[in-house]
Structure formats: C-alpha cells, structure tokens
Amino acid sequence: MEVLFDFTNLTERAVGAKGVSAERLRVKTREATQAMKTLLANPHGWPLGWLDLDARAAQLDAVSDALNYSEKCDTLIAIGMGGSGLGTRAVAAMFADGVGPGEFIGPNGKRLIVLDNLDEDRTRRAAEECAGRKVVLNPVSKSGNTLETLANFTVLLTKLGAQTKCVATTGAPASPLGVFAAQTNSPVLPVPENVGGRFSVLSAVGFYPLAFIGIDVMEMVYGAVDAHKEYTRKAAANPAVKLAAYLHEMSTAKGISQMVFMPYCERLHDFGRWWVQLFAESLGKRKLLNGRTRATGMTPFVALGPSDQHSILQLLLEGPNDKVIALVEVFEAQQVSMRFKEMPPGLGEFNYLKGKCIQEIVLAELHGTRQSLKNQGRPNYLVDMHDLLPYQIGQLIFFYQVVTGLLGVMFNINAFDQPAVQESKQLTRASLSRHTEWE
Numbered sequence: 001m002e003v004l005f006d007f008t009n010l011t012e013r014a015v016g017a018k019g020v021s022a023e024r025l026r027v028k029t030r031e032a033t034q035a036m037k038t039l040l041a042n043p044h045g046w047p048l049g050w051l052d053l054d055a056r057a058a059q060l061d062a063v064s065d066a067l068n069y070s071e072k073c074d075t076l077i078a079i080g081m082g083g084s085g086l087g088t089r090a091v092a093a094m095f096a097d098g099v100g101p102g103e104f105i106g107p108n109g110k111r112l113i114v115l116d117n118l119d120e121d122r123t124r125r126a127a128e129e130c131a132g133r134k135v136v137l138n139p140v141s142k143s144g145n146t147l148e149t150l151a152n153f154t155v156l157l158t159k160l161g162a163q164t165k166c167v168a169t170t171g172a173p174a175s176p177l178g179v180f181a182a183q184t185n186s187p188v189l190p191v192p193e194n195v196g197g198r199f200s201v202l203s204a205v206g207f208y209p210l211a212f213i214g215i216d217v218m219e220m221v222y223g224a225v226d227a228h229k230e231y232t233r234k235a236a237a238n239p240a241v242k243l244a245a246y247l248h249e250m251s252t253a254k255g256i257s258q259m260v261f262m263p264y265c266e267r268l269h270d271f272g273r274w275w276v277q278l279f280a281e282s283l284g285k286r287k288l289l290n291g292r293t294r295a296t297g298m299t300p301f302v303a304l305g306p307s308d309q310h311s312i313l314q315l316l317l318e319g320p321n322d323k324v325i326a327l328v329e330v331f332e333a334q335q336v337s338m339r340f341k342e343m344p345p346g347l348g349e350f351n352y353l354k355g356k357c358i359q360e361i362v363l364a365e366l367h368g369t370r371q372s373l374k375n376q377g378r379p380n381y382l383v384d385m386h387d388l389l390p391y392q393i394g395q396l397i398f399f400y401q402v403v404t405g406l407l408g409v410m411f412n413i414n415a416f417d418q419p420a421v422q423e424s425k426q427l428t429r430a431s432l433s434r435h436t437e438w439e
Helices: 012-018 023-041 053-058 060-069 086-095 120-129 149-162 174-185 205-214 217-231 238-253 265-285 313-318 349-354 356-374 391-411 419-435
Strands: 004-005 075-081 097-098 101-104 111-115 135-141 169-170 188-190 258-263 299-303 323-330 380-386
Touching: 004 097, 004 205, 004 238, 023 238, 023 391, 053 060, 060 188, 060 205, 060 217, 075 149, 086 111, 086 205, 086 391, 111 120, 111 135, 111 205, 111 265, 120 149, 120 380, 135 149, 149 265, 169 174, 169 205, 174 265, 174 299, 188 205, 205 217, 217 238, 217 391, 238 313, 238 356, 238 391, 265 299, 265 391, 299 356, 323 356, 356 380, 380 391
Parallel strands: 075 111, 075 135, 135 169, 169 188, 258 299, 258 323, 323 380
Antiparallel strands: 004 380, 097 101, 101 111
C-alpha cells in the first residue's frame, strides 16, 4: 500500500482566499517542475547523497558487520544530536514499544535508548538503567566533534566500564571520535560526506540502531526506492512537485508562514519532530544563492490528534490564518482488538459507538477536523498512510526530503547547510574555556 495525498483543501475553490487558484497552481507547478530539474542536476554541488539510495543500501553490509560485533549485547544507546538522533527515534517510536522518553523495546526484545539531548538527569538515568547490562554505545557525529554527543558518550563510557562495546558512526576518521575508534579498535560506520544529518536516517546512521532492535530497515529502503521513482518525476502529477507548488505560493503570496504536522496516531508524534527539523533547519535561511539577503522559511511545528483538538485546534480554527496543516491518517485493521458492545449504565447517549472500534472514532475525529478547517477557510491536506509499516515510512521520509529540496530551489536558498547555528557552537566553546565552575 502506497502513501496517498489529498491536496483538495489547499485550493482556492475549497478554502477561499488562502487557497491557491487553478491558474496560479499551473504557474507554480511549472516552477516546481523546473526546480526538480535543477535539484537533480545539482549545479551548486549540494550534498544530495540521500537521493542515491543504491549507495545507502550498500551500507547495509557494514551495518551487518556491526550487528555481528554487538550481537551479544542486549542494549544499544544511540548518542547523537539533531539529525543524528531524531530520525532513529522517530522510526523506533513507530515499530517498537516505548518504555520511557527515547527508550524502546524492539520486536526482538532488545532495548534501544536514544540520547538526543544533553541533560544530566537523563544521562544519569540511562547509566543507572544500563548497569549490569551488555551495552553497546553508538555515538553518532558526522564531524566527529559534536560537543553534546561526546560529552554524553564520555560520561556513559566512564560509568558503564571497560567491558562496554562501542560502534562509532562518523564521517571524519581524523576527528576525536574517529581517533577514539581507531585507538580502541571499535568498528566505525560511515556518515557519507554528501548526506547531511537531517537527511541521514536512511543510511547507517539509522540503519544500525534500528536493525539492532529488529526493525526491518530493508523494507524502509524498498519503500524509499519506490518513492524515488514516483517523487523525482519531472511531472505535474508528482505529489512532491504538487505540494512544493502549493507551499511556495502560500508562503510568498498568501501570508502562510507556519506549517503544522498533525498525525492522528501517537506513534507518529516523534516523526513530527524529525519533520520539524527537516523543514526548519533546511528552509530557515537569510542568504540567497545570488548573494542577497532575505529572511525565508516557514515555521514548522507538530501537533497530535485527537489529543490536540482539545488544545491547539482552537488556535488553528480561529487564530491568525497563517498556517497550513498536514493531517495524517492511519488505520491498521490488524490492530483492532475490540469493538464497543453494550454501553455501561448512564452512558446510553453513546450507543452510536456500538460495533465501532477506537481507530474508527479517531478517523471520524480527523475527518471532522478536516471539514471544520475547510469550513473556516484554513488550508490543510491529508496524508493517508493506511497501514503503518516500514515500507510506507521509507516512502514518507523520502517524500518530505524531496519537498524540502524543491522548496529550497524555489526560495533560491541552500537548503542543505545550517550556517547560523555555528555562532552558537563557537560561543559555547568559548564560554566553557573561560569558566571551570558554575555557581
């Protein structure tokens, strides 16, 4: 089953002034199609290795070697910031049992802890939970010198002892992390030079920790490969081209400055966090390719249905009409465990639930929200996952990566760097070099 998209409620006919007219859609679709040609030709030498899925699949041999090395371990701690951890956490949340923030028990019974923040309490708890376990540490840093990653890694290595195995994932053999791996004879998995962190989940960065807990990463690859055939077509019927066309017109001509990813499935909530980073870090730029400056980008955030119908929906319906909302639908027939029968005493007014299951209630709420947004002239579109399987997730990951790349071309920016965050990193290191103790 492929992921399906319904963009009807992005049109002027459906939602009025904030929607895109048929004429403007034709214009923008031509621009997006041209952007696809530019993206694939890559005249700027951008790091587009994420498009080369054959090369990414080839990393599975090295991943298999790392899995053999850590076969007797029952716990893997993936340590990485931003794209080095968000994608792994997003996929793990879909196909493993969550036992705590960023902690999962996989289909094979092994444990994965994704340490994607620098927080003393969380790092301490991870060390305490893993005491006595057979642990493999997996620090992930493309540069090999990410401060937060190496700080967490050093503390855990010290706490857990010399018997702890390590598999480093880095693209810099001469970096501190690369040198550590060489001096300790620890396996190294590559982060390709031409794949940025937020585009790296379909590489060894995500493959190793996900496969460690029994998630079928090959099915993710198959989904992405099939998505590549569909979503890189230079055609108006390509859903990635369509969405890029709608979003660019809304951003530049309709006053839409924010995007909301609202899955009606709790297991997709962490995927929304990955989606936020993908769009925010890629499109939030000031420098244009022609050397001029102009603040660009759309602010992304994630909500969760039906829960956030009781919090943020009021804002979406009656607040500033500056948002476009992606509603994500999932219905897994194999997950239906029970249907409502007789209602308990006093709950007779809910007899309309007889014969229905919880997922059917959730979908009814989703479509009610979708209609309500349409009635209020609020642009929204539907992503229909149907089932939540690794194949579909491979498709969805690749889809949004392509849309992001197309929007970068259309905004005339480099969507594959993050220059502004370097200043913060430099100031942090300078501050730490000046202070040895905080009061």
